[in-house]
Amino acid sequence: MEMDLNAQVKKAGFLQRLKEFPIKLKDGVTKRIKNVQKFGKDDPRRIIHSLKVGLSLTLVSMLYYVRPLYNSFGVSGMWAILTVVVVSEFTVGGTLSKGLNRGFATLIAGALGVGAVHLARFCGDKGEPIVLGIFVFSLGAAATFSRFFPRIKQRYDYGALIFILTFSMVAVSGYRTDEILVMAYQRLSTILIGGTICILVSIFVFPVWAGEDLHKMIANNIIKLANSLEGFEGEYFPSSEKTSKETNSCVQQYKSILTSKSTEDILANLARWEPGHGRFRLRHPWTKYLKIAGLVRQCAFHLEILNGYVLSDVKIPQDFISKIQEPCSIMSREACEALKAIAKSIKTMKRDSVCVNAYIENSKNAIQNLRIALKTSSPETEKDLLEIIPGVTMASILIEIVNYVEKISEAVEEFTGLAHFKETPDPKVSPELGQHQLLHRGSVKPVLEGDSEEENNSSPHVVINVHDEQPPTTSEKKVSVQKTRVGVV
Amino acid sequence: MEMDLNAQVKKAGFLQRLKEFPIKLKDGVTKRIKNVQKFGKDDPRRIIHSLKVGLSLTLVSMLYYVRPLYNSFGVSGMWAILTVVVVSEFTVGGTLSKGLNRGFATLIAGALGVGAVHLARFCGDKGEPIVLGIFVFSLGAAATFSRFFPRIKQRYDYGALIFILTFSMVAVSGYRTDEILVMAYQRLSTILIGGTICILVSIFVFPVWAGEDLHKMIANNIIKLANSLEGFEGEYFPSSEKTSKETNSCVQQYKSILTSKSTEDILANLARWEPGHGRFRLRHPWTKYLKIAGLVRQCAFHLEILNGYVLSDVKIPQDFISKIQEPCSIMSREACEALKAIAKSIKTMKRDSVCVNAYIENSKNAIQNLRIALKTSSPETEKDLLEIIPGVTMASILIEIVNYVEKISEAVEEFTGLAHFKETPDPKVSPELGQHQLLHRGSVKPVLEGDSEEENNSSPHVVINVHDEQPPTTSEKKVSVQKTRVGVV
Numbered sequence: 004m005e006m007d008l009n010a011q012v013k014k015a016g017f018l019q020r021l022k023e024f025p026i027k028l029k030d031g032v033t034k035r036i037k038n039v040q041k042f043g044k045d046d047p048r049r050i051i052h053s054l055k056v057g058l059s060l061t062l063v064s065m066l067y068y069v070r071p072l073y074n075s076f077g078v079s080g081m082w083a084i085l086t087v088v089v090v091s092e093f094t095v096g097g098t099l100s101k102g103l104n105r106g107f108a109t110l111i112a113g114a115l116g117v118g119a120v121h122l123a124r125f126c127g128d129k130g131e132p133i134v135l136g137i138f139v140f141s142l143g144a145a146a147t148f149s150r151f152f153p154r155i156k157q158r159y160d161y162g163a164l165i166f167i168l169t170f171s172m173v174a175v176s177g178y179r180t181d182e183i184l185v186m187a188y189q190r191l192s193t194i195l196i197g198g199t200i201c202i203l204v205s206i207f208v209f210p211v212w213a214g215e216d217l218h219k220m221i222a223n224n225i226i227k228l229a230n231s232l233e234g235f236e237g238e239y240f241p242s243s244e245k246t247s248k249e250t251n252s253c254v255q256q257y258k259s260i261l262t263s264k265s266t267e268d269i270l271a272n273l274a275r276w277e278p279g280h281g282r283f284r285l286r287h288p289w290t291k292y293l294k295i296a297g298l299v300r301q302c303a304f305h306l307e308i309l310n311g312y313v314l315s316d317v318k319i320p321q322d323f324i325s326k327i328q329e330p331c332s333i334m335s336r337e338a339c340e341a342l343k344a345i346a347k348s349i350k351t352m353k354r355d356s357v358c359v360n361a362y363i364e365n366s367k368n369a370i371q372n373l374r375i376a377l378k379t380s381s382p383e384t385e386k387d388l389l390e391i392i393p394g395v396t397m398a399s400i401l402i403e404i405v406n407y408v409e410k411i412s413e414a415v416e417e418f419t420g421l422a423h424f425k426e427t428p429d430p431k432v433s434p435e436l437g438q439h440q441l442l443h444r445g446s447v448k449p450v451l452e453g454d455s456e457e458e459n460n461s462s463p464h465v466v467i468n469v470h471d472e473q474p475p476t477t478s479e480k481k482v483s484v485q486k487t488r489v490g491v492v
Numbered sequence: 493m494e495m496d497l498n499a500q501v502k503k504a505g506f507l508q509r510l511k512e513f514p515i516k517l518k519d520g521v522t523k524r525i526k527n528v529q530k531f532g533k534d535d536p537r538r539i540i541h542s543l544k545v546g547l548s549l550t551l552v553s554m555l556y557y558v559r560p561l562y563n564s565f566g567v568s569g570m571w572a573i574l575t576v577v578v579v580s581e582f583t584v585g586g587t588l589s590k591g592l593n594r595g596f597a598t599l600i601a602g603a604l605g606v607g608a609v610h611l612a613r614f615c616g617d618k619g620e621p622i623v624l625g626i627f628v629f630s631l632g633a634a635a636t637f638s639r640f641f642p643r644i645k646q647r648y649d650y651g652a653l654i655f656i657l658t659f660s661m662v663a664v665s666g667y668r669t670d671e672i673l674v675m676a677y678q679r680l681s682t683i684l685i686g687g688t689i690c691i692l693v694s695i696f697v698f699p700v701w702a703g704e705d706l707h708k709m710i711a712n713n714i715i716k717l718a719n720s721l722e723g724f725e726g727e728y729f730p731s732s733e734k735t736s737k738e739t740n741s742c743v744q745q746y747k748s749i750l751t752s753k754s755t756e757d758i759l760a761n762l763a764r765w766e767p768g769h770g771r772f773r774l775r776h777p778w779t780k781y782l783k784i785a786g787l788v789r790q791c792a793f794h795l796e797i798l799n800g801y802v803l804s805d806v807k808i809p810q811d812f813i814s815k816i817q818e819p820c821s822i823m824s825r826e827a828c829e830a831l832k833a834i835a836k837s838i839k840t841m842k843r844d845s846v847c848v849n850a851y852i853e854n855s856k857n858a859i860q861n862l863r864i865a866l867k868t869s870s871p872e873t874e875k876d877l878l879e880i881i882p883g884v885t886m887a888s889i890l891i892e893i894v895n896y897v898e899k900i901s902e903a904v905e906e907f908t909g910l911a912h913f914k915e916t917p918d919p920k921v922s923p924e925l926g927q928h929q930l931l932h933r934g935s936v937k938p939v940l941e942g943d944s945e946e947e948n949n950s951s952p953h954v955v956i957n958v959h960d961e962q963p964p965t966t967s968e969k970k971v972s973v974q975k976t977r978v979g980v981v
Contacts, residue, residue: 042640042641043637049637049640050637052636053633053634053636053637054633056632056633056636056656057628057629057630057632057633057636058629060628060629060632060656060660061625061628061629064621064624064625064628064660064664067664067665067667067668068621068624068625068664068667073668078665080664080665081661081664081665084657084660084661084664085657085661088632088653088656088657088660089653089657091636132553132557135553136550136553136557139546139549139550139553140546140547140549140550141546143545143546143549143577144542144543144545144546145542147541147542147545147546147580148532148538148539148542151531151538152531164577164578167545167549167577168573168574168577168578171549171553171573171577172570172573172574175553175556175557175569175570175573176556176567176569176570178556178557179556179562261793262751262753262754264751264754265751265753265754301796304750304793304796304797305797307790307793308793308794308797308889308892311892374878377877377878377881378877378878388866388867388877388884389863389866389867392866392884392887392888393888395877395881395884395885395888396884396885396888396889398881399881399882399884399885400797400885403797403800
């Protein structure tokens, strides 16, 4: 009886699942389709690239479909198809790098292969395969070894691969065919046709430039740093305007920078293959981006440590917090603004060192205030050293971050000179712009008790009017920035 | 006259350079040869791999040299050569991944291609190329798009490429030849021959296993951390035995870990393609290595920040240093020993949690001592907070490092269970071994004044005899480790 019942339950369950199967299948399929759609929408260039590859393939198929073309190339047309499939890369730099590597390697290896076959024919029927075998073995091994050298690996890895391929194929098939020159010629010409189609499609149909990607990536990474710093400030010194959840998602933005080195290296390497495009000249200093990226990453390392403190449950005594809050808050905010201005200067390719330097100067002033706060606070406080360690460490790392922001600004300054960035047309515009940003941000902190030591650089009751008619000069701006921050309650 | 003199000087200079040219050329060539030799010696597996590729190429050439083989495969033999060149990767995992991807993709795409050609033939002479073109365009674009998905990109990128290649070639050449089945069969069989040769050579001739490389890399990274920590200790609390230069080179060892993520990801991905080999079973938990590697990298981030303090010119007051020196020194040394024990346990694939836990316990005790030192030091000290900030930050980061060492140890402990590590056969051996290491290290610090608060856990005048006859038990060992460190002056 029991077994019967069991079987019935099982059967009912099976039927139930059978009924549900079409619905589940439909749900699964629609879910997957939505995923794919979202993936395509995230970066529509992916869809465009796929269509471009389809286009190149269709174009190169003409070698077969059109009778006169087929008559002159014959079966060799498949080398053109192969070339199109292999050379079509996402970026112009990638396509050019692969296409040129393939073309030149085929040329050199083809010539050497024909030479090797002619040489081997002098050795008689028995000697020929042995000599050819020795050639293939030694050149194949040597070229494979060369691929381990970092310099060759970085730029000519694909060329070395194609060299081995072409040399072996020409040398080995030279043993069986007498029309080796025709074969080498057909292989070379079809590869050239395939490569040219790819390169033309890549450059002239919605091109994706590795250089531009690198440029944007560096600027975005700097913005991510700024957002994380802003999020950290909101998290540690929360104001009423921002919710903790919102800022927490910002704090994590720097994470992707920690491991972005390999992508940056690849993009910089590909960018060097690209011709001048858009705002970038032929000899744009691509490698300099890597220097800036390195400093940005150093900054991200510090944020990672800082983040550990934000997430940890260690509570810092409130009176110590209130001592360091003001300068720490200004430090991170000004550093954040400096980073945003740097990123903007990179994005627009316009120099804006006045604005950036003003923010950094403010940030460094805040460091001095922090030092004063710490100096005066220690003897009076009743709390022992142990409790304020996390706070001290946090402040200390924040100071390091400000130092790195300054280094980033210097590196970008050097870079803008090399990359011929334009000067900002009207120097009056930039400080004004800085203030608009300030007013726009609206993260003004209430003045806390015990802030008397800050009086030396800002009076807490000054209200500033920012008008478009009378843009303040740079020095005025510097003061007014601090006033806005500290004073407007 | 002057011009004459100039010309004479120029001529003499030119002749001089002409004379020196052969010597310079010879120097340049010998220098380059030495570089290449050194490069090969650094990792002899590179030379072996190059010879293996040469061997595979020679083997596959037989398809042309041996008459009966040539008669059955003909010109299709070149697909075998092509396969050998493209599939021959440095590691077994790489070769297997590419070989299997190539084989299966060719099979599937070949079948689909033949189907597409038969379908297109129903559409008449005019319709055939159009239908084929639509097929090639749409499948090519779809497969290209699929290569963007991270999951496919990670494991089946090469398969997708070969799919596009084979499908296009079969479909397009099907328009011109009637022997399409023969062609597809020949292509598939020659690719199988080439792939099999590669895989056999890769596995049976001096194999390089990606899994083993990953395993060693993680263990070495942990050792690098330990060395850096040791170097840091030597740098910041220098003893007479080590020169600053020697330790400085050690401090920098962690640097390579900061950016090793991409290499680790690639190796873990390739390792999953490999069959069981040596000490590794088929379903070895390769992905768990990445978790450990992530924690190791976190630890390296902290060392990077610490290194910033070592290199900075900030001087910490000597009396504060002497207060925190003892516990900080013990903390880093014990954490360093723990890391070495963890690395050894991974390398030998033997569990040794007793030993590791003892070191970590000692290290955590030292943190408590540091806390006591800081707690007691703050009210008495006359120095203000500002001067000791770098010291406090340093100590704080050091504490974080110890916490991460504990996390690494826990992750490794979990991993050893999954990977079926052996228990250390004789529990008595391990503590004894720990002491041998201690005596061997010889980085014993002189006892400093003002260490009275450390008396509670170690008497400074005890001298320990370590004999092989009487290995101490674990609990004895813990004490004796500290005694050796602190006491032997």
